[in-house]
Amino acid sequence: MMDNRRSFLKKLGLAGSLLSAPSLLKASPFAKKGNIDVSSITLRGRVHSKGKGIAGVAVTDGINIAQTDKNGEYELLSNATAQFVYISVPSGYAFPEEKGIAAFYKPISKAAVVKNDFALDKLEVDDRKHHFVVWADPQVKNKSDVEQLVKQSVPDLKELVKSLPAGTLIHGIGCGDLVWDELELFEDYKKAVALTGVPFYNLIGNHDMDLEARTDDLSAHTFKQQFGPTYYSFNRGDIHYVVLDDVFFLGASKNYIGYITENQLQWLEQDLALVKPGSMIVVNLHIPTYTGQGRRMKKKEDEPGGTVANRKQLYKMLAPFKAHIMSGHTHFNDNWEEGDIMEHNHGTVCGAWWTGPICGDGTPAGYGVYEVDGSDIKWYYKGTGMTKDKQLRIYEKGRVKEYPDEISANVWNWDNKWKVEWYEDGVLKGEMQRRVSFDPWAAELYLGPQLPVKRKFVEPNLTDHMFFAKPTGQATKITVKATDRFGNIYEETI
Template sequence: MTLNRRKFLRNLGITGSLLTMPAAILNATPLFKKGRIDLSTITLKGKVHSNGKGIPGVQVTDGINIVLTDKHGEYSLQSNATAEFVYISVPSGYAFPEEKGIAAFFRPLTKGNGVIKNDFSLEKLMTDDQQHTFVVWADPQMKSKKDVELLMSQSVPDLQALVKSYPKETLIHGIGCGDLVWDEFELFADYKQAVALSGIPFFNVIGNHDMDLEARSDDGSANTFKKQFGPTYYSYNRGAIHYVVLDDVFFVGAAKSYIGYITENQLQWLEQDLANVKPGSTIVLSLHIPTFTGAQRRAGKPEEIGGGTVANRKQLYKMLAPYKVHIMSGHTHFNDNWEDGNIMEHNHGTVCGAWWTGPVCGDGTPAGYGVYEVDGTDIKWYYKSTGLPKETQLRIYPKGKVKDAPEEIAANVWNWDSKWKVEWYEDGILKGPMEHRVAYDPWAVELYAGPLLPKKHKFVEPTLNDHMFFAKPSPDAKKITVKATDRFGNVYEETIG
């Protein structure tokens, strides 16, 4: 038998077996319909306009690919039925669309149509947005109506007062940096009310306590959040700044288990997004879990993959290399600033402090939020402690307060970074720089140390920080003054007698 004849008979055998198969299989009817992924093609179309006039060059995305509007402000994007939203990157020069304070830059996609049309109407700003301000509210994290009462009676009035302290025409927006609630999704309504009362639009970030813990994988863990706030990753623009929000909370499918990780879907989307941003531009990137902190170093432990930092952060840093970047994060309930090359990360003290148990976080940072003032590509910032004037940026402790240093005075300069200068005076005489050491804040120790404190949440413990400073005064010293100068030349002083 020749090779060709054997091949012919083998093919005939396959064909014969196919002929005996049920017609359903031959017609490729699926054996299992439930849970099938619908990959049918859809076309997203529409116009981005202001008073009917098209706006060219606006990014439009389905969360997978990005297109730009044409000269008429029109877009057409080939997508598929897995897409959940169509949304825009609001361009500079336009007001942020909002609904009761929640940024409304997206449209949910209704299934069943081959062509889905959505227009976006934007309002042109009357003032130059090169100068603007934004605030970062990390971890409001409300578990109960009592927590809501504290947010409404303390945090909301503080933010309202801050907004009023700026000239009326100042452009201010907020970033809710994750853990907007603490697993109690009915409290999203209270968070939204707080945002509405603030009087400024908020863009929101998903945190680990904003996830659906009953989801079987990460893909379904943001379903409730999306219904409340829209996409979990997106971008927008104001003035010369390009803002990006990412979801770095990766749910591993077991209750309350997650790691810090940015999915490939987001990274490929971000690659497209950054392709439209000029190298050298300033980017503000917000996510919940910090990409990195000094916590492991302070504790004398090696870095580990887990829920404290982002496992694939180095891949993110490579993508951000052409830009000047400020990363905004929360999650840790301590304040921590680090800077390396083109990147600075601001890991914020929290709105809720130590989970609404006391006035300070575990590192002694007062409950509060970050305030950032933008002028062109320059950004200046300070930490606003709830209920305290903006000039309060440090706390001094007399001798004996720090058990490990009984002969020294200590100062906690909570928003310190490596470009601050911290000096001390004894009875009006400058003694020089204070000694910078990793330590615990003594008030946090008093409030939270031990298995019985605090009563409300006994898991809270004081945490080591990088912003404690020490000096040893003379035995007969009568007055000690600490002067802290930030990188912008602002001077903050506190005195004890």
């Protein structure tokens, strides 16, 4: 048989190379020290509260998921490529934290069996009622930006907490771009969070990556040192929260796309399999899955780094549930809804990169506030330094140059269930007309190559939440009345 095989291979001209393969394999660089270690590791431990085991807690290495048994014990077969073992904190328990940063994970040491326990404190209040805030894009570049974060945003959140009933549960989502490429400022961001007194879960943005990394796999190295895994879940009350990393680094500085990797999606399949269909899911990611920006700019396709390329796969996985998606990245405020999915693309903590009081679409620098009661969620946008009742801004006639005879109003957290009406001298004139337009103040602050002085790249954004009306020449007072989907009424008068 060997002679026949040798004869056949000679005809193909391959006999020499294939028959000498064993010696080549011995010399292969892949056999040298430094190759990827995929040796098996067994993860073991216990999840408990004051020594009493907690059953049914999801424990993961980011690849597979196990649940704790009746004694709170878990065992999970892993391998040496895994970096963390972490839990999906169950409802009814306080979020473990370290100076305001969620601490739900343990680094995996190099050993055949790795043992890690997780201690949780049982809440003394019903967590089916709680609040959370979404801080999108704090994006500090230098100590001046940090100072604004500490002196403006931190006190504002502290005042919000103070305004809530005593004992109200509240947590934060740091929705990516925590810093602006200067990764040493992660420490300053963490100090700011600690000052708020609110525990924060954090996720990675395109400005939180190691830009010298050679692949996406390595781009989150520094972020992981500071905040742990880049995708995970947790629970509070009847809500299941999921955090994803949808920034895919293309191996060159500032070159990325919106994309959710297969590793995350297969992990998410396992995670959602443990959640009862029909439940409310809150998905948090940096790059929005979708916005109206491409349509507003009349582009046939979205910018690769502006939305998530494989978003429809995520939507399919969310189909058995009700879902709210929380995103940042764009520095404008944009809401869309289809079926049981709604996405909130938030205005930013930094406004237009700490250059002025508003984002490029006229939304105030600020953050989203969400009030949870069971599986019901209500929300509003909180402008920094503003009360919750400030939800719109009116501009006098002619401020928008394209419509010189019309007054305009920016209703920045508008969605399709809002109603925006106007009154002339106390008489209801009907609903205002919504148009795609620039916010005039944003245009005055940011439009053109010389504005703003601090960071000249900032430009205004077209938005869907500008409204227009044409008053008579005799009008002395114009009032705009905006009613949100929850029946809250907001009025402004000029």
